[in-house]
Amino acid sequence: MLRNIPGILSPDLLHSLRAMGHGDTIVIADANFPATALAQRCHRLDGIKATDVLEAVLRVMPLDSFVPDPALVMEVVDDPIAVPPIVVEFQDIITNTADAPARLGRLERFAFYERAKSAFAIVQTGETRLYGNIILKKGVIAP
Template identity: 30%
Template sequence: MKRDADAILNAELSHAIASMGHTDVLMVVDAGFPIPDDAWRIDLALTRGVPRLFDVLEAVHEELVPERVLYADDVPEMNPEMDERLRTLYEGSGAELETTAHETILEHGERAKAIVRTGDFVPWGNVVIECGTDPKDWFDGENVTMPAEYERRYEEMYGESP
C-alpha cells in the first residue's frame, strides 16, 4: 500500500500522472464526454455523481503540476459555480486558466495522453490540464538562468522571487 494515504490510490490514474511530461495533456471529464475509442480511458464513473468532477480534479491537483488549464467559454456565464471552483483550485498554482470554445475542448480529447471519466453530470464539466514543471526543481542549479515566464510562475507558486 502507498505510504501517503491521501495520495491517489487508483493504480491506473496514479500511473497516468506519473507518465505525464511537460506539455502532455490530461483531461478530467464528466460522464457524457465523448472519449475517442483509441484514447487512454481511465473510467472512474460508478454511478451518477460518483465520483464528482471536483473530487477528481482536487486529487489530481495534489500530484500534478499544471501549466495551463482549459475549459469551455460557456462556463463563466452558464455555470458560474464551476468557474469559481476552478479559479479557486488553480489560484496560486502558476497555471494559466483559459476558456475556449466547447468544440476546442472536444478536440483536445484527440491529443490527450489520458482522459479520466468521472460520474458527474456537470454542464460543460470537461477540463483540459496541460502539464507543467515546477520551476524550483528545474532552475535551482548554479549558473542557470530562469526565463521570465518561469520566474512569474515561481512567484505565483511560492509567493516570493526565485
C-alpha cells in the same frame, strides 16, 4: 497503500500521471463527455465529482508555468461568457491547490473536443453538473 496520495487516484491513473511528460495534457471530464470515443487512454472514476478529481490530480501533478493557459475549460454553447458554477469551483481549486496557480482559459465546445483527442489521457468522472470538463497541461518539478 501509499502515503500522501489521494485515495481516489486509481493505480492506472497514477501510472498515466507519472508517465506524462512536460507539456502533455490530461482531461478531467464529466459523465456526459465522449471520453471513450476521444481518448487514447480512458480512466473511469464513476461516482466521483470532477472537482474532487481535479484537487487530487493537482496534489501530485504540477501545472505548466511556461504557457499562458495551462488549464482550459469548455465554453457554454451559445453563451461563451457564461461561467457555470463548476467552473468557479475549478478556478478556486486551481488557485488554492496548484503549485503554479493560473487563470482558466476557455475553448469553444468542438475546439475542446479536438484538443481532448490529443490528450495523454482522459479521466471520465461521475460528474453530473454540466460543463464539468477541464484540460490540464503538465509542468515540471524543479530540482
